Amino acid sequence: AQTVTQSQPEMSVQEAETVTLSCTYDTSESDYYLFWYKQPPSRQMILVIRQEAYKQQNATENRFSVNFQKAAKSFSLKISDSQLGDAAMYFCAAKSGGGADGLTFGKGTHLIIQP
């Protein structure tokens, strides 16, 4: 079983600036995956980025990157050059193993983009 903690209920950033969303997790598994999902007002859940725990290299997807600190059990999301369309709820999630297990989500961070 995993637990996922997001300590920032809300964050605000100026358009074009960089923002970092925090996430910590706890797991007894040696093989696990970490994810960031975006949920805009439409409530559609959109995968932003994923990280395999066995990979040391931090995942990157265009303006989105993670800082994966395995020993500290930390998995933060950095959004560079913030855009108005980035405004949404962001959820950190964890999944054990490579099989079809369910996701454990954090409570989410509401990201506001100031024009």
Added chain:
Amino acid sequence: DAGVIQSPRHEVTEMGQEVTLRCKPISGHNSLFWYRQTMMRGLELLIYFNNNVPIDDSGMPEDRFSAKMPNASFSTLKIQPSEPRDSAVYFCASSYPGQQQFFGPGTRLTVL
């Protein structure tokens, strides 16, 4: 591909009524998940299936909730009888084993 399809998108019912939520996974995906989202508890996994077989239903809140997957292209989540505290957004997601989960648009359930 149409993605994961959920119906209805919105459901308003009265306490005590039976509610059935439906999900059609992406064709070829053999894992299916039901999640519930509330303000108080966030996103929670209720149950998931592999190859139409329920694997873990430990997240199902109580006996009033049941889920079935009679074939690879259809699943239902039923609440009987419904209670106001069941009001939430219910998401269905599907995937290949170990791969990215694709979420449906959700069903917003309101129990009066």
